[in-house]
Amino acid sequence: MSPTPEERRAARHQFGTVASPPTARRGPSRGSKQPITVDAIIDTAFGIVAREGYDALTMRRLATALETGSSSLYAHVVNKEDLDELLIGRLCAEIDLPEPDPGAWREQIVGVCAQLRDQYLRYPGISQAAFAAAPSNLDTLRLSEGMLAILLAGDIAPQTAAWAIDALTLYVNAYCLEASLENRRPGRDEILRRFAALPDTFPQTKRYAAELTSGTGHDRFDFTVRLMIDGLV
Template sequence: MSPTPQERRAARHQFGTGSDTPAARRGPSGGRKKPITVDAIVDTAFGIVEREGYEALTMRRVANALETGPSSLYAHVVNKEDLDELLIGRLCAEIDLPEPDPACWRQQIVSVCTQLRDQYLRYPGISQAAFAAAPSSVDTLRVGEGLLAILIAGGIEPQPAAWAVDSLSLYVNAYSLEVSLANRRISGSDDNWVVSRGELLRRFAALPETFPHTKRHAAELTAGTVRDRFDFTIGLLIDGLPGARRQP
């Protein structure tokens, strides 16, 4: 008897992706089409997100793109949440985790976070799939393990190191989602939602005197690129950790 989708999911959590038995196609052309596999489902889902954004991703949308019915997908994935887990797992599997080095642990943390950010930004809005989801697959756990090992090598005690992994992951997810949403608005027709720095400076300058600090420091409030702010915040989180080894 073939394993159920739930059993396949449990196997992935223990040993990676597990077996991926092709599902038969439904309909008169079933014998002439390429069999559906977990990899085919995930590849198709990534294509939808890349072209249309994460909000467009549904099981029915994937099934339509594969020219099949949703029931064919459920032979491999339990539900949409399971698909989300597979997507994030695929991205996490691409992260290059260095051997923890006490001499450059800070740069290693920044590198891992930057890689994860760039993976998320390839697929607009996909970091939503990582919110409020416990890292339970081998691929996502691998990234958490790598971050934790680097922090401990940097002199951080296990408890603050564990919370730092959570904080760093949450920030990377939120940053990636904000950038994706802003880019979508900029490329769309809603020009009033995202404004230029010049427009922000004009708005701040027009504020009443009940906003003295905002008016006085408008240049600082609007300075830097989104990447500058990312680097600053990651550095702030790292440098605030108790017991961290300082680097030149």
Template sequence: MSPTPQERRAARHQLGTGAAAPATRRGPSGGRKKPITVDAIISTAFGIVEREGYDALTMRRLAAVLETGPSSLYAHVVNKEDLDELLIGRLCAEVELPEPDPAQWRQQIAWICTRLRDQYLRYPGISQAAFAAAPANLDTLRVGEGMLAVLLAGGIEPQAAAWAIDSLMLYVNAYSLEFSLASGRLGRGEDWVVSREELLRRFAALPAGFPQTRRYATELTAGTPHERFDFTVGVMIDGLTAARREG
């Protein structure tokens, strides 16, 4: 009996993504096409996201680029959610993890978050694939393992460390998605994303019921997106000091 899609997925998690047995294919003119493998599917999917954004990635679109039918893809990936997990896993596999250092745990955890953010920003909107998905891919779990090791080395209580990882990853995902959406709108010339100068003008024109916004408009609009990212991650990390183990 052939393995079920769920069994294929479970086996891939245990053994790594790897390359499935390639199937020789011929194009309309009889020439050879690139064989379909899990690696070929992942690479092609990344190409679509890089050129067109994550919203353009569908199984039908992926099949078209690979010059095959959607049913051929299901011999290698279970569904779109499975593909999402593979994509996030591939990005996580490229994140280098530091050797936990109790004296540098704050810098190390912030570095991992920044590296993960930069991975997501390479492919506009791809962090959507990480939302509402329990980490099961070994490459994704590897990043969580590394973050946990750093926090524990820093003396953070295990429960606080576990929840901190969830919170930090959620923020990284959300930040990356917002950044990609804003960048895409700016690239299309849409006026929903306004400049700092325009925001300052709008705040200055607010009625009297907004005295604090008018007074602190400069502070409210200061900084680059990445500076705000660093600030927020720093605040989250600093909040963990109350959860450090004694001794």
């Protein structure tokens, strides 16, 4: 008997990814379709997020993209939460974790955070899934294990290092979520115009409007991550 989705999920948490048996399918003209597997579900889900954003990803939308019914998906994943966990796990698995170096630990942890940021930015809004990703998933645990090893190599106290990982990943998640909403926010010129129109009871905001709205690319990200890391010592 094939393992249930719940059993496969439990196995992923304990021993790594367990492949699900493919489900053979027939198309309308009796031609064969690509079998449904966990990997096929993940790949298709990423495609939807890349094109339409994370908010568009539902089990019904995913089933439509795979030309199947929702019940077929539940033969491979437990629920949407399980799917989110698989998506974040896939992204975390692609992050290159360096061998901890006491002399370069700051640059190493900055580099890992930047890799995670870049992975999330490939798929608009995907960091929303990271907020609920199970901490027992081996791929996500691999990332936190690597980050912990880097901070400990830098002689950071274990409790401080543990909370720093939480703070850094939360910031990366929030930064990427904000980036996915950028097209809904006013541009810098509009914000400057609004600041200039403020009454004189906001003297500092009006005087330093340029500084408050400055920064291109990932300037603010780099500043914040380094600020957090420098505060650990």
